[in-house]
Amino acid sequence: xxxxxxxxxxxxxxxxxxxxxxxxxxxxxxxxxxxxxxxxxxxxxxxxxxxxxxxxxxxxxxxxxxxxxxxxxxxxxxxxxxxxxxxxxxxxxxxxxxxxxxxxxxxxxxxxxxxxxxxxxxxxxxxxxxxxxxxxxxxxxxxxxxxxxxxx
Numbered sequence: 001x002x003x004x005x006x007x008x009x010x011x012x013x014x015x016x017x018x019x020x021x022x023x024x025x026x027x028x029x030x031x032x033x034x035x036x037x038x039x040x041x042x043x044x045x046x047x048x049x050x051x052x053x054x055x056x057x058x059x060x061x062x063x064x065x066x067x068x069x070x071x072x073x074x075x076x077x078x079x080x081x082x083x084x085x086x087x088x089x090x091x092x093x094x095x096x097x098x099x100x101x102x103x104x105x106x107x108x109x110x111x112x113x114x115x116x117x118x119x120x121x122x123x124x125x126x127x128x129x130x131x132x133x134x135x136x137x138x139x140x141x142x143x144x145x146x147x148x149x150x151x152x
Contacts, residue, residue, distance in 0.1 A: 003081060003114055006030060010142055075125050077147040079140045083114030087136045097147065101129045109147060112140065127151040 013021060013032050022031040079085070087095050087110055097109040103123040110121045131148040134140055 003117070006032075007081065007142070073151070074130060074148045075127065075151050076145045077109060077121075077123060077125070077149060079112060079142060079144045079146055080121065081112055081114050081119065082142050083112040083119070083140060085134045085136065085138055085140045085146065086111040086113065086118075087132075097129055097132070099129055099132060103127060103129060103149060121146070123149070125149055125151060 009021065009023070009030070009032055012018070020031065020033045022029065024030075087097065089096065089111060096111070097103065101109075103109060104126045105122070105124050107123050108120045109123050109129070112119050112121055127149040129147050130150050133145050133147060140146065
């Protein structure tokens with residue numbers, strides 16, 4: 001099951017009264033549970049018996065970052081997927097966004113690694129980052145707040 005299919009399932013569960021859904025295929029098992037307006041996704045890889053050649057998938061520029069209003073007129077940039085949050089493109093590269101950084105639509109603010117793919121997360125709003133809510137190299141969930149932005 002690929003990441004897009006998982007995202008589609010999460011959307012279906014969000015819009016329905018389904019409490020839990022589990023899907024298993026040759027690549028593994030995915031369970032999505034809805035509880036108190038939150039969705040938890042857990043994935044268990046299937047055992048691998050033989051190494052099969054895998055075609056490299058193109059990097060996904062995930063512009064699906066949502067902006068939701070929060071207290072004090074701040075907007076939230078949320079994670080469009082589950083994965084590992086990184087503030088740098090590489091360990092020797094500068095930070096992509098810090099508190100006080102001006103952002104505009106299309107500016108890359110972080111990278112989320114999901115299933116060995118590094119996805120650039122772009123801002124969809126214009127403003128200034130006032131708070132970074134996630135530590136570098138830590139796991140994030142779907143729709144988890146990453147940054148608080150003061151809109152312009």
